[in-house]
Amino acid sequence: MSDKKNIQVCFTADQFSKYSDGKSTVVVVDVLRATSVISTAFMEGVKVIIPVQTLEEALEYKEKEGCIVAAERNAKPIEGFDYGNSPFHYINADVVGKTLVLTTTNGTKAIYNAKEHKVITASYINIEAVANHLIDEHHDVIILCSGWKGVFNLEDPIFAGSLATLLLSSGKYDSNCDSLFASRQLLNNANGDLFKYLSDSSHRRRLKSLNMEDDTRFCLAPPVKSTIIPILNGDKLVVL
Secondary structure, X not given: OXXXXXEEEEOOHHHHHHOOOOOOEEEEEOXXXXXXXXXXXXXXXXXXXXXXXXXXXXXXXXXXXXXEEEEEEOOEEOOOOOEOOOHHHOOOOOOOOOEEEEEOOOHHHHHHHOOOOEEEEEOOOOHHHHHHHHHHHOOOEEEEEOOEOOEOOOHHHHHXXXXXXXXXXXXXXXXXXXXXXXXXXXXXXXXXXXXXXXXXXXXXXXXXXXXXXXXXXXXXXXXXXXXXXXXXXXXXXXXX
């Protein structure tokens, strides 16, 4: 009897109830940009990240000592917040030891939806570390793509294809999930140039219209790598 564990890919946060089983490790992905920001913020010395659902919840932390608040809606930063949802906001910033309270359009919702599971977050910055951790842990895995306001988004499934390929190549995993199969096909179609392949995708165009192409390049082909794995502990992301 095979002791291989199962991998599934869920294409949007709103579909997660169909995959939820209470026992799988859930890997939340919002590669453009929330989970890339989470990886970057931890690399830059943020101690804790509190993902929240609403702008109002985030603002409750604004005057608390040691807290910084960050928000994004429709890819744009929000007035009244210290930071937005760009990795560049955290690089060389005064964030060491701080608690970052973050709310975004899609990524923080996906984290919330999966909170009954063990939840970790992944981006291209920490993909190798996440893959190695999952292989060592050897549990069933659900890769949860955040999507865009409940609908399918191209870049997260491509990342899911990248992560799933690493897991399957270990020989410890198997899958009969069509979403995973499709994710790997998309990755193959990109032919190693995600930035070019995604040029007509909705979110790339959205970020381009907001002059955020540098964010896109950073998130899809980060110049830095991290061994930090953010894990949800109660309502906070901490370093595993």
